[in-house]
Amino acid sequence: MRVTIHDVAKRAGVSPATVSRVLNDRPGIRAETRERVLKAARELGYIPDFSARSLATKRTRTLGFLVHARHSLSSHSFYGQVMAAAEREARHHGYHLLFSTVHKDAPLMLLEEQRVEGLILAGCDIPRALILHLKHSGVPFVLVDNHLPGINSIVIDNEGGAYEAVSHLIRLGHKEIGFLCEWMEDLSFAERFAGYKRALQEHGIPYRPDLVAEGEPRTPGSGYIAAQRLLQKARPSAVFVANDLTAVEAMRAFREAGLNIPQDIAVVGFDDGDLAPVAYPPLTTVRVFRDALGIQAVRRLLYIIEHPSTPPLQIRVFTKLIIRESCGTPLHAQLSQEPIETG
Amino acid sequence: MRVTIHDVAKRAGVSPATVSRVLNDRPGIRAETRERVLKAARELGYIPDFSARSLATKRTRTLGFLVHARHSLSSHSFYGQVMAAAEREARHHGYHLLFSTVHKDAPLMLLEEQRVEGLILAGCDIPRALILHLKHSGVPFVLVDNHLPGINSIVIDNEGGAYEAVSHLIRLGHKEIGFLCEWMEDLSFAERFAGYKRALQEHGIPYRPDLVAEGEPRTPGSGYIAAQRLLQKARPSAVFVANDLTAVEAMRAFREAGLNIPQDIAVVGFDDGDLAPVAYPPLTTVRVFRDALGIQAVRRLLYIIEHPSTPPLQIRVFTKLIIRESCGTPLHAQLSQEPIETG
């Protein structure tokens, strides 16, 4: 038989109300009484019932963490790390995380059942209609690695990260720099593409469409295909690839085409996931701080829950260029004296 | 103001009890009444309150999915995929998944608060003491990728998978086959090591301790170190590495030592995660069906919850050798006629 608050009350010789007050640190309890209650609770091994408590308080201390059901396999690792960080942060605030994939009205359901107090939606592929619907319902939620005007979101500095990466290649002396990605429709990739173009422009390098190639959406080996397509059109001395997996696949295509990396073609990726350090050659890439994404998402969401009318914010997590071997060293001797660190 | 069952009852002209019966498909309701209630519920947009319902039924339809807090980074991807599959399976049964890391008494807490109905504990590094404690408390739980006598568990066929992998190398003509892993204390790696030894033994190849090397526990680049240590002791023609990440790191060490893969040294890994297909060269490895692990874990757990006194079971998920390029082709001409498929 479950130990209830009544049992504790009886043993401590007080009423359930008093026990509740003690256990929730409410004021107005004599120290002596408090001790007696605490002792009784301890002795009985009392643990408050979650459902009863949340029914009474209307708070579940639970956050929903949602990813898209059919998101690419490689992103399991990415969002897994975001979620792990989110869980840690949530726990520190006394919250739990309910994990779910986005499935028709599942997200809203969680809210309406009062199962969670807020939602974290991770990934670019969350249906826009759903987001707008949530916005309209006024439920607390934040987007991670995705954004929409007027919606609370935690975003990666895709544009800036790409700019850094491409600038680095330019500093190394490259002039013909390609851009590769899985498909342009993806918001993140589009932003990285923008960063690529800005870097070229700011360094006075003309943009050439023949240096840009896409693969096939959601297809394994997409990067391989993209690289092949690129090589049919042009022969850049370097490429910036919109994510690590695509980059690694592209490197394979380059190798098979007889190109050495980085001597014949320098490669820079984006993400700095598990792959990058063990790629061949180790991949220079843009690090995305997944922990920061998870932590900020939770903090922001909890803040929104506490302050429902706070105006929406976009929080940008900056990136860091991690230099490994796939991008090589300066092409020209006179450039080799310039610093290649990016701070 | 929240729509409650009373509102629906009033609108349908029945009692809350009847509404409850209709909504839970309980028998004994006239078709006409049922329709009226359904209509009223629909019109009001009624959604039952989760806390109230679980307080009354003592069921939360929620399962806890726990991983160790400080598990290696690479396993984020692995368990992420297991969890994604588990979530899907759970959803099909009307359940949700609460994600958490193992943290002191957190797991038991979830149960005792009646927040979850059962636990899935994923990974070898769950403290044994915790497992025994849970066992003793009689709470429903299953282990994934871990096992203990008398405990419900879903395991990977580590021994068999390793046996297959090494047998394949032997069939290719290799006689000096090394074994590499991060550290032997890990249950999975120990089992894979056992499979390695059995394969040697059954094929009449003597076991040589100098062909075995470990890296550093939980250290990035552990496989690199292990490979270097191995090369200091011996010069095998092939190695079986206990997981993909370690294998990829080892390949790097081999390359740096001037060895070509697979010509000079054949490599086989274990896991078939994201890394394997994009490794250089693409890694022959043992596929672990992560979906199956997640699905079976949920099914077993739900069964235990429904039938508390069912005797404990160990469910073994078999593996499949995936042949790519890192293991090469038969060493000797006469062997090249033998089939190298493993079914």
Added chain:
DNA sequence: AATGAAACTGAAAGCGGTTTCGGAAATATT
């Protein structure tokens, strides 16, 4: 038409907490 059985439905008592509100006890004020 009377009767018994079967089919429906409602009142009310939980489930295990929290919280309001008022009374009692302890302390301060005159």
Added chain:
DNA sequence: AATATTTCCGAAACCGCTTTCAGTTTCATT
């Protein structure tokens, strides 16, 4: 010592749903 304040604590209502138990209909039988 009597009264006014505080300080503490308990009774009871409530959160929203389920379920037992008994009562009311309905329907089939005789």
